[in-house]
Amino acid sequence: MSRIEGVLKSLKDQGRKALIPYITAGDPHPDQTVELMHTLVKAGADIIELGVPFSDPMADGPVIQLACERALKHGTSLRQVIGMVREFRKTDSATPVVLMGYLNPMEAMGYEAFADASADAGIDGVLTVDLPPEEADDVAPLFSQRGMDPIFLLAPTTTDSRIKAISEHSSGYVYYVSIKGVTGSATINVEEVAAKVAHIHELTALPVGVGFGIRDAKTAGAIGKVSDGVIVGSVLVDTIARHQSDPGALNKALYDLLYPMREALDSLAP
Amino acid sequence: MSVKLTDDMLKALPDSRGHFGAFGGRFVSETLMDSLMTLEKEYLRLKDDADFQAEFDKDLADYVGRPSPLYFAERLTRETGGAQIWLKREDLNHTGAHKVNNTIGQALLARFLGKKRIIAETGAGQHGVATATVCARLGLECHVFMGSEDVKRQSLNVYRMKLLGATVHAVESGTKTLKDAMNDAMRDWVANVDETFYIIGTVAGPHPYPLLVRDFQSVIGRELRRQSMEKVGKLPDALVACVGGGSNAIGMFYPFLTDESVELYGVEAGGLGIATGQHAAPLCAGRPGVLHGNRTYLMEDENGQIAGTHSVSAGLDYPGVGPEHSWLKDIGRANYVSVTDEEALAGFRTLTQVEGIMPALESAHAVAYALKLAATMDKDKMLVINVSGRGDKDIHTIAQLDGIEI
Ligand SMILES: Cc1ncc(COP(=O)(O)O)c(C=O)c1O
Numbered sequence: 006m007s008r009i010e011g012v013l014k015s016l017k018d019q020g021r022k023a024l025i026p027y028i029t030a031g032d033p034h035p036d037q038t039v040e041l042m043h044t045l046v047k048a049g050a051d052i053i054e055l056g057v058p059f060s061d062p063m064a065d066g067p068v069i070q071l072a073c074e075r076a077l078k079h080g081t082s083l084r085q086v087i088g089m090v091r092e093f094r095k096t097d098s099a100t101p102v103v104l105m106g107y108l109n110p111m112e113a114m115g116y117e118a119f120a121d122a123s124a125d126a127g128i129d130g131v132l133t134v135d136l137p138p139e140e141a142d143d144v145a146p147l148f149s150q151r152g153m154d155p156i157f158l159l160a161p162t163t164t165d166s167r168i169k170a171i172s173e174h175s176s177g178y179v180y181y182v183s184i185k186g187v188t189g190s191a192t193i194n195v196e197e198v199a200a201k202v203a204h205i206h207e208l209t210a211l212p213v214g215v216g217f218g219i220r221d222a223k224t225a226g227a228i229g230k231v232s233d234g235v236i237v238g239s240v241l242v243d244t245i246a247r248h249q250s251d252p253g254a255l256n257k258a259l260y261d262l263l264y265p266m267r268e269a270l271d272s273l274a275p
Numbered sequence: 276m277s278v279k280l281t282d283d284m285l286k287a288l289p290d291s292r293g294h295f296g297a298f299g300g301r302f303v304s305e306t307l308m309d310s311l312m313t314l315e316k317e318y319l320r321l322k323d324d325a326d327f328q329a330e331f332d333k334d335l336a337d338y339v340g341r342p343s344p345l346y347f348a349e350r351l352t353r354e355t356g357g358a359q360i361w362l363k364r365e366d367l368n369h370t371g372a373h374k375v376n377n378t379i380g381q382a383l384l385a386r387f388l389g390k391k392r393i394i395a396e397t398g399a400g401q402h403g404v405a406t407a408t409v410c411a412r413l414g415l416e417c418h419v420f421m422g423s424e425d426v427k428r429q430s431l432n433v434y435r436m437k438l439l440g441a442t443v444h445a446v447e448s449g450t451k452t453l454k455d456a457m458n459d460a461m462r463d464w465v466a467n468v469d470e471t472f473y474i475i476g477t478v479a480g481p482h483p484y485p486l487l488v489r490d491f492q493s494v495i496g497r498e499l500r501r502q503s504m505e506k507v508g509k510l511p512d513a514l515v516a517c518v519g520g521g522s523n524a525i526g527m528f529y530p531f532l533t534d535e536s537v538e539l540y541g542v543e544a545g546g547l548g549i550a551t552g553q554h555a556a557p558l559c560a561g562r563p564g565v566l567h568g569n570r571t572y573l574m575e576d577e578n579g580q581i582a583g584t585h586s587v588s589a590g591l592d593y594p595g596v597g598p599e600h601s602w603l604k605d606i607g608r609a610n611y612v613s614v615t616d617e618e619a620l621a622g623f624r625t626l627t628q629v630e631g632i633m634p635a636l637e638s639a640h641a642v643a644y645a646l647k648l649a650a651t652m653d654k655d656k657m658l659v660i661n662v663s664g665r666g667d668k669d670i671h672t673i674a675q676l677d678g679i680e681i
Contacts, residue, residue: 113579
């Protein structure tokens with residue numbers, strides 16, 4: 006069982022929901038990322054999605070675009086991001102880490118080299134925004150063979166036959182993109198999401214995480230109720246941007262934002 | 276390494292997943308997959324639909340003014356002292372460039388799909404103008420995304436788009452040029468996917484765009500074949516076209532791919548010189564990667580971040596290129612070369628002064644290379660330059676370089 010499967014199974018057994026925060030590696034500075042990851046765990050993160058900065062983040066709104074620009078200004082490379090996870094693993098061997106990014110930096114590094122280095126550093130899953138399963142035949146098996154979970158996205162526009170096919174290519178969990186739009190844009194419609202997630206659950210046995218549009222404890226709780234976990238991104242990255250020049254204040258602000266979401270999710274447990 | 280291409284080989288490309296050999300494909304976020312698959316299905320149906328094709332042909336004739344002339348540049352030929360130089364006059368099309376061939380086709384598709392809201396990206400503004408034009412004609416809502424750098428250097432076209440009723444969105448992210456305009460167009464598309472048709476301006480993007488844009492632009496090469504048989508009684512020996520995303524080049528080349536005697540030359544933007552790194556020549560100096568929905572040659576750094584580009588011509592200032600060109604390069608069927616800003620500007624002046632034809636700065640790259648090439652060819656050979664657009668939009672840039680305020 007992968008570390009991701011283990012964590013999600015134990016949460017499920019307790020009737021609890023996963024809290025999955027996203028931050029962009031290297032933002033506001035590469036030296037701060039590992040500490041921020043530990044802060045996320047202290048605030049209740051079950052799994053961390055660590056963004057790999059890319060020059061052309063087509064699926065992201067302005068908040069994460071700017072995070073990528075800040076990280077790239079300091080030269081944050083994919084190899085460095087893998088190094089950050091290796092560093093994180095020195096003191097945390099329990100919290101799964103999923104790399105989330107775009108395909109080209111992985112292609113430039115070489116898929117074998119990337120898969121080897123990632124598995125060796127203790128990375129647990131890879132989510133590539135611009136890699137649909139149709140194009141993943143040469144890539145996803147490299148992750149699976151090394152015990153890492155290939156994680157794919159489902160969208161409001163995904164048809165039933167695709168939901169099934171995509172789930173068959175995925176392990177760990179599937180990520181349901183709750184809105185039509187880029188990260189950090191519209192607000193989420195809880196009823197629509199509830200109906201869609203219930204439908205996805207009929208088509209796959211995999212846990213379903215829901216992301217895009219979760220900005221506070223209230224929505225986290227509402228979405229947690231109807232899914233297996235919530236993914237929180239832009240609002241955290243926005244907080245990082247606002248405290249970029251004050252690392253001390255930044256860790257506290259991030260904790261203060263995330264912890265109430267943990268509480269909201271745990272209040273759902275029996 | 277050159278492969279003899281046959282009609283059967285070409286018919287099999289792209290394959291069902293949009294691949295041209297190792298290139299192309301569909302690398303987009305999941306939200307767009309359903310739309311792209313619907314578009315592919317509908318296009319493959321309409322491609323062979325007599326009514327659709329008849330309407331397309333009629334619009335190209337009566338609205339665009341096709342066929343565009345094949346013109347013998349007699350004086351230029353004499354002064355160059357080599358092959359006979361002919362010009363395929365896409366600059367005479369309505370709206371001033373080849374771009375309109377494609378926007379007519381895609382707007383027809385949008386109408387068949389019942390989409391009322393159109394988005395487009397643009398670099399030089401020619402594709403934006405061509406899109407705004409067909410939207411005005413069909414009464415469609417039009418949003419054009421354009422890098423704020425390009426908004427500055429192509430202000431005339433920005434105003435034309437506004438006059439035509441389009442909303443122009445100046446894109447401030449990244450390098451503020453064509454690639455960033457395409458990023459923002461994709462972002463808009465994801466958010467408004469149900470009601471929106473994205474008219475991509477070149478043979479790049481996810482499958483089926485490289486296929487359908489190539490098909491719509493192939494009217495250039497089909498006409499050229501016929502005109503060349505009528506006027507000269509043989510096929511040309513060399514074709515020369517500039518390559519930004521590659522749509523005017525593929526449109527010219529495609530109907531000649533199986534004619535081995537016809538040499539193909541795609542001219543990329545060499546900017547300040549390939550050695551300086553300040554250029555936009557991915558086929559000459561890049562390597563394969565994935566951007567904007569397809570695998571193709573790209574300009575990138577060693578970490579896979581997309582590199583900034585430079586060209587005096589906004590329409591060529593793009594770090595990628597259509598996947599079919601990447602394939603043609605790798606199988607050795609087409610030659611990809613580059614000329615610098617300076618050479619292109621000289622090409623602009625030569626064609627203007629010797630033939631009274633002012634080419635777009637994009638097309639001036641093809642002119643500049645063709646003049647060098649023609650000089651090395653025998654006098655009985657025939658070379659055709661694709662004059663992809665006219666230079667009116669670039670007068671400000673040229674005047675500025677001359678230190679003149681207009
Ligand atoms: C006149 C003209 N030629 C060429 C291009 C480059 O595009 P493509 O390579 O797709 O023909 C442009 C793009 O704006 C253009 O306006």
